[in-house]
Amino acid sequence: MTKYITYIKNLNPAYFKIGGLIFLVIALFCLNLGLGSVHIPLSSLIDIISGEEINNIVWQNILTRSRLPQAIVSLSAGMALGIAGLLMQTLFRNPLAGPSVLGISSGASLGVGFVILVAGQFFGFSFSRLGIFGDLSLLLAAFAGSLGILLIILIISKKIGGTLAVLIMGVMIGYLSNSLVGIMKFYSLEEDVHTYVMWGLGSFSRLSLGRAQLFIILTVIPSISCLLLSKWLNLLALGENYAVNLGLKIQRARVIIILLSGVLTATVTAFCGPIVFIGMAVPHLAKLVSRTSNHFILILNAGIIGSATTLLCNLIARLPGLDSALPINSVTAFIGAPVVISVIWKRRRENLADN
Amino acid sequence: MASIIEIKQLSIGYSETKNHKLVAQNLNATLHEGEMTCLLGANGQGKSTLMKTMCGFLNPLAGYISLNGKRISTLSEKQMAKQIAIVLTEKISVPNATVYELVAYGRSPFTGFLGKLNSTDKDIVNKSIEQCGIAHKKYSLLSTLSDGERQKVTIAKALAQDTPFILLDEPTAFLDLPARVEIMQLLRQLATKSGKAILMSTHDLDLALQMADKLWLLHTNNVICGSPEDLLLTNAFQPMFSKGGVAFDNKTGLFTVQYQHFATLPVKGHGFEYVLLRRAFARKGIKLVQCKQAERFWINITNNDALPFTIMKDNCDIAKFNSVEQVVKTILKQLSAKNQLVKNQELILQ
Structure with a gap:
C-alpha cells in the first residue's frame, strides 16, 4: 500500500492533468449525445447506448445515426489535428505552423474539386445528384489529392536539406492547388460550385456510424505512433544542429514526422473536409496546460485537448435553439483565433527576450 | 597527455x-x-x-x-x-x-x-x-x-x-x-x-x-x-592584428589603439596624471612630448596636488585645473580660436 502511495507521489503531475482532461472529454462526449434540437430524456439515452430496444424509433435514429457518429468523428478529428499541428510546430519551430501548412489540405481540396467540378462536366451530370457513390468518390479523391501532395513534400524534403525550405515549398504548393481549384470553379456549373463550397466548409456530420468507426481507427493508430516520436521531437525543438550533435538522424526524423502528420491531416480532411484552426490553436493549449517541453506529455495533451475542443465546437454548432447546425469551421475559428491571439499576447514578452 | x-x-x-x-x-x-x-x-x-x-x-x-x-x-x-x-x-x-x-x-x-x-x-x-x-x-x-x-x-x-x-x-x-x-x-x-x-x-x-x-x-x-x-x-x-590602428604589446599582452596625431604639446611632469593626460589628448589627435628646452607654451603637472594641471605660457601660469577633461577642452578651444592658432602655431602645430 505504501509502495503504491509513493509511486503515485513520484508520478509526474502532468499525468494527473491528463487524467482530468480525459474526464473532461468524456463529459463533453456525453453532452454531445445528450444535447441537441430534439430533447431525449436521460433514461432513454442510457437505454439506447447500452443497446436496449426502446419503442421511440425517432430518438433511436437521432442518437445512432446523427449524434453518436458526430461525437465520434469530432473526438477523433480533434485528436488527429491537435497532434498533427504539434508535430508541425515543433518541426518548423514556428508557433503559427499547423497541419495545413504543408498544403496537404489544399491537396485534398484539389482532389475533391477535380471530382466535383471537372468530372461532372466531362461525364455530363451534376455531382450533387449522385448519392452514396458520390460520397465515397469524394473520400477517395480527397485522400488521393492530399497523399499526392504529401508525396511531393516528402520528395522535396529528401532532396533539399533545410526545414525552412520545406515549409516554403509546402505553402507554395498550397497556393498552386488553390489557384487550380479557382480555375476549375470558374468553368463549373453553379450547383457543382455550391457542392464544393459546402464540402469546403467542413463538417463532422457526414459520416454514418460505420464510417465513423473506421475513421476513429484510422486516426487513433497514427496518433499513438506519434508518441514514439517524442524523443526525436524533443531533440528537434533544440534546433537542428543540437539535434544532430545529440545523435539524431535528422533526415529520417524529418521525413517520418512529415509522413505521420501528413497522414493524420489527410485522413481528417478526406472524411470531414478542411477543418481550420484546431491544429494551430490546440498545441498552444497543450503547452499551456503542462509546463513541460517533453513531447510525450505534450502529444498526449494535444490529442486529448484537441478532442475536447472539437467536441465543444460541435456542441456549440448544434446549440439548442438553432434550427440547423452552424458550419463547423466558423465555430472552430471563433474558438481557435482567440486562443492563438491570447497565447501570442502572453508570450510577447518571452519572444522579445528571445530575439 | x-x-x-x-x-x-x-x-x-x-x-x-x-x-x-x-x-x-x-x-x-x-x-x-x-x-x-x-x-x-x-x-x-x-x-x-x-x-x-x-x-x-x-x-x-x-x-x-x-x-x-x-x-x-x-x-x-x-x-x-x-x-x-x-x-x-x-x-x-x-x-x-x-x-x-x-x-x-x-x-x-x-x-x-x-x-x-x-x-x-x-x-x-x-x-x-x-x-x-x-x-x-x-x-x-x-x-x-x-x-x-x-x-x-x-x-x-x-x-x-x-x-x-x-x-x-x-x-x-x-x-x-x-x-x-x-x-x-x-x-x-x-x-x-x-x-x-x-x-x-x-x-x-x-x-x-x-x-x-x-x-x-x-x-x-x-x-x-x-x-x-x-x-x-x-x-x-x-x-x-597588424592591420587597422591597433598595436599589440607583447610585454603586457594588451592592445593599444593607435591614433594619428596632427599636433604636439609639450608637457613637464610624469606619473599617473601624465598617463591619463596622454590618453585624453591622444584621442583628440594631439601627442604629448616632454618639455625639454624652454617653450612658450606648455602644461605643467604637479603630482598629488589639488590642482595638478597648470597651463603655462611664457613662464606664467594661465590656468590651473583638477580635471583632465577641462584641460583638454581649454587647449582645444585655444587651438580652434583663430588668433590663438596663428600665435601658437609654431608652438603647438608641427
Missing part, C-alpha cells in the same frame, strides 16, 4: 556541386585531454567553419580530423554524439523547457527509444547541473534565466552528454565581463577536473591569454598552436 583530436593537413570550406569555396587550408593541430584551448582568429578567417567541420556538420575539403584515432567522417551520428558535445552561438529557445529538462536532453545518445532516463542518467544530469553552478535554478523555466545562466545551462547539457571533447562556438559572446570570466573559469575547472579536452572560439584575446592552456591562432594558410606564453615569446600575435 593523450591527444584526443588530431587535425592533419586539413582544408576547410564549403563545397557545392561545382565550385569549392576554400576558407582555410594546411591546418595541423592537436587537442589534449585536460586542456582548455582557445581558438582565435579575425572575423572571416574560418573559426566557425573549422568548428562546424570538427562537429561533422561540414565535410573537410582535404585532409582529415581524427578523434581518438578514428576519422570523424567514418563515425555515425550516434558515435559522434558520444564523442563531441557542442555549445553553439545560437540561443536555445524551447517553449516551456526547464533547466533540468534541457540538461536531461544531453543524455539522449544514451537513452532508449522513448528517451526515458534511468538512475545513472539522472545522477549525471544532477551532477552536471551542480558543476555548472545552476543547481538553484534547476526547475526554473529557461525563458526566465539571464544570458549568462542560459550559457551555463547549455554547458551543463554538453557535460551531461559525457563526451571526452567539448566544443564551444563563442560561448562568451553577448555576455558582460564578469559573466565572461565566470564562464571561462568554469570551462577551465571542467578541463582540469574532468580531464576533458575543451576547445572554444573567442574574440577575448586578453582573457584567452590569461586562462587558456593552449591557443590556436587561425590563419588562412595555417594554424599556429602553442601555450599563450610561448606564442608571446615568438611574437605570433603581431601578424594577426
Whole structure:
C-alpha cells in the first residue's frame, strides 16, 4: 500500500492533468449525445447506448445515426489535428505552423474539386445528384489529392536539406492547388460550385456510424505512433544542429514526422473536409496546460485537448435553439483565433527576450 | 597527455556541386585531454567553419580530423554524439523547457527509444547541473534565466552528454565581463577536473591569454598552436592584428589603439596624471612630448596636488585645473580660436 502511495507521489503531475482532461472529454462526449434540437430524456439515452430496444424509433435514429457518429468523428478529428499541428510546430519551430501548412489540405481540396467540378462536366451530370457513390468518390479523391501532395513534400524534403525550405515549398504548393481549384470553379456549373463550397466548409456530420468507426481507427493508430516520436521531437525543438550533435538522424526524423502528420491531416480532411484552426490553436493549449517541453506529455495533451475542443465546437454548432447546425469551421475559428491571439499576447514578452 | 583530436593537413570550406569555396587550408593541430584551448582568429578567417567541420556538420575539403584515432567522417551520428558535445552561438529557445529538462536532453545518445532516463542518467544530469553552478535554478523555466545562466545551462547539457571533447562556438559572446570570466573559469575547472579536452572560439584575446592552456591562432594558410606564453615569446600575435590602428604589446599582452596625431604639446611632469593626460589628448589627435628646452607654451603637472594641471605660457601660469577633461577642452578651444592658432602655431602645430 505504501509502495503504491509513493509511486503515485513520484508520478509526474502532468499525468494527473491528463487524467482530468480525459474526464473532461468524456463529459463533453456525453453532452454531445445528450444535447441537441430534439430533447431525449436521460433514461432513454442510457437505454439506447447500452443497446436496449426502446419503442421511440425517432430518438433511436437521432442518437445512432446523427449524434453518436458526430461525437465520434469530432473526438477523433480533434485528436488527429491537435497532434498533427504539434508535430508541425515543433518541426518548423514556428508557433503559427499547423497541419495545413504543408498544403496537404489544399491537396485534398484539389482532389475533391477535380471530382466535383471537372468530372461532372466531362461525364455530363451534376455531382450533387449522385448519392452514396458520390460520397465515397469524394473520400477517395480527397485522400488521393492530399497523399499526392504529401508525396511531393516528402520528395522535396529528401532532396533539399533545410526545414525552412520545406515549409516554403509546402505553402507554395498550397497556393498552386488553390489557384487550380479557382480555375476549375470558374468553368463549373453553379450547383457543382455550391457542392464544393459546402464540402469546403467542413463538417463532422457526414459520416454514418460505420464510417465513423473506421475513421476513429484510422486516426487513433497514427496518433499513438506519434508518441514514439517524442524523443526525436524533443531533440528537434533544440534546433537542428543540437539535434544532430545529440545523435539524431535528422533526415529520417524529418521525413517520418512529415509522413505521420501528413497522414493524420489527410485522413481528417478526406472524411470531414478542411477543418481550420484546431491544429494551430490546440498545441498552444497543450503547452499551456503542462509546463513541460517533453513531447510525450505534450502529444498526449494535444490529442486529448484537441478532442475536447472539437467536441465543444460541435456542441456549440448544434446549440439548442438553432434550427440547423452552424458550419463547423466558423465555430472552430471563433474558438481557435482567440486562443492563438491570447497565447501570442502572453508570450510577447518571452519572444522579445528571445530575439 | 593523450591527444584526443588530431587535425592533419586539413582544408576547410564549403563545397557545392561545382565550385569549392576554400576558407582555410594546411591546418595541423592537436587537442589534449585536460586542456582548455582557445581558438582565435579575425572575423572571416574560418573559426566557425573549422568548428562546424570538427562537429561533422561540414565535410573537410582535404585532409582529415581524427578523434581518438578514428576519422570523424567514418563515425555515425550516434558515435559522434558520444564523442563531441557542442555549445553553439545560437540561443536555445524551447517553449516551456526547464533547466533540468534541457540538461536531461544531453543524455539522449544514451537513452532508449522513448528517451526515458534511468538512475545513472539522472545522477549525471544532477551532477552536471551542480558543476555548472545552476543547481538553484534547476526547475526554473529557461525563458526566465539571464544570458549568462542560459550559457551555463547549455554547458551543463554538453557535460551531461559525457563526451571526452567539448566544443564551444563563442560561448562568451553577448555576455558582460564578469559573466565572461565566470564562464571561462568554469570551462577551465571542467578541463582540469574532468580531464576533458575543451576547445572554444573567442574574440577575448586578453582573457584567452590569461586562462587558456593552449591557443590556436587561425590563419588562412595555417594554424599556429602553442601555450599563450610561448606564442608571446615568438611574437605570433603581431601578424594577426597588424592591420587597422591597433598595436599589440607583447610585454603586457594588451592592445593599444593607435591614433594619428596632427599636433604636439609639450608637457613637464610624469606619473599617473601624465598617463591619463596622454590618453585624453591622444584621442583628440594631439601627442604629448616632454618639455625639454624652454617653450612658450606648455602644461605643467604637479603630482598629488589639488590642482595638478597648470597651463603655462611664457613662464606664467594661465590656468590651473583638477580635471583632465577641462584641460583638454581649454587647449582645444585655444587651438580652434583663430588668433590663438596663428600665435601658437609654431608652438603647438608641427
